[in-house]
Amino acid sequence: MPQIDRRNDDKRILIIGLGRFGGSLALELVRRGWEVLGMDSSPRLVQSYAEALTHTVIADSTDEDALQQIGAHQFSLAVVAIGSHLEESILTTSLLVDMGVRSIWAKATSRRHGRILEQVGAHHVVLPEHDMGERVAHLVSGRMLDYVELEEGFALGKTKAPQEMIGKSLRETRIRQRFGITVVSVKQVGASFTYATQDTVLHKGDLIVVVGRTDDVERFAESQRP
Template identity: 80%
Template sequence: MPHTKKESDKRILVIGLGRFGSSMALELVNHGWEVLGMDSSPRLVQMFADALTHTVIADATDDEALRQIGAAQFTHAVVAIGSHLEESILATSQLVDLGVPDIWAKAVSRRHGRILEQVGAHHVVLPEHDMGERVAHLVSGRMLDYVELEEGFSLGKTKAPKELIGRPLAETRVRQKYGITVVSVKHRGAAFTYASRETVLSKGDVIVVAGRTEDVERFAEAD
């Protein structure tokens, strides 16, 4: 897959074709990306050979193997190795040494994630931890969906509470009372649209709010 690095380059190297790596690789293909899937397991590589743009059996901790597949020419790479911490860290380090400018790495714990950041990963994801945290918010409260954008700041999807119904948002003083901003609204039978100061909510409307995590949680409990 010879090419030059470009910011808009839609070619990506995915190292590790387990559940997380393969799911992400397949989704990227569906979105028009060219994906080179790499794994040391012949079984996994064979399994996804027809679904991905290219696949290769190789050891991601071997710098020579990475050079041979042209890893240094990729703008984007994902290290989806999770259970083998040493391999995950070594593969990430190798990509950093090769100068790959946008490296995503999967971590299985916060400690693992900190190490990946220290060796040079640009983005660290903790899928199991993040999903567990998200589900905990959904189970324990009234939110319909929840996303933490960064530590301490979140988006929450919830039904419009009674106190916001029937008046323009500007008159509800929701930001002053709860410290959150209503960013979008879905009226019954309609698609989501941006909320404005003039937006009037009705019973059954679903809204998306943004703010500090504790404020979003507190707002979601409002009647």
């Protein structure tokens, strides 16, 4: 789920689009104590979330008058979760920008779509399908147990400590010099993750979290393949 900033303890949010992404986001935020106004043009979708969300409304988000009537301009935080209809997604985002909504998150279905959303004023763009597909591709094709691209070109990965590094301190492995990545955390069997230092010694079964440029993280993962 996106990490949404909030200021002045304002836990009200407008979510436009109650499809798979918008609906699951809305439910999770309600679970976390947020006041959620869910909006969609589909009566069926709105009805399905009517009891779970704080407020729901059937309306066309590309209609400026409709947005004014629901008080969209009074929200400091909004999510445009419209994915399949690009024109609606872009126009809705543009209208929220014009209304002065301070923090707008928008779902994109492609990088091109995302660039357009940024150009019209979206403050944060997420590509859930693309990001998940990319993440799973790294998991099934390499040695990573988990993988997150923190931003384009910079990633974090979790993997088992390589056999060749067992019994050595991180300083001795020269992992940074060899691969251009940094081990930021280590988890021994039966223990919790802890911060790693150059004096941390790796043991059999340890899990390590590495961070660095995406290409370097991928190169490190490939080097550990049997």
